[in-house]
């Protein structure tokens with residue numbers, strides 16, 4: 273979940289939340305819904321925000337003393353935010 277920065281365009285891309293995920297808020301959502309795998313939805317919102325902050329800091333995306341909450345998290349810009357492009361091809365041929 274940490275590292276891989278700058279590796280996406282290389283021969284061996286390492287897709288982590290830090291190198292790949294376009295939105296920081298997905299972290300809250302994913303951890304809140306699915307983690308820890310052996311006890312999903314057992315964490316309080318504060319605990320989830322703390323884990324999100326820890327992961328973002330260790331991916332060098334936020335400083336160690338930044339408070340992550342419902343106001344600040346949506347403003348965090350992920351490094352690969354600009355790395356996704358829409359696919360203009362129609363879902364169904366001929367439409």
Ligand code: HEM
Nearest residue numbers: 273287288289299302303306307308309310311315323324
């Ligand atoms: C509270 C502690 C935990 C946090 C914050 C956490 C966070 C995460 C996050 C952010 C991902 C997505 C990673 C990615 O797709 O790049 C993930 C995936 C995963 N985690 Fe956790 N995790 C926690 C505990 C655990 C535990 C205890 C287990 C195993 C018992 C576990 C097993 C998994 C597995 C198997 C995946 C991959 C799921 C998939 O790709 O379908 N996690 N976790």
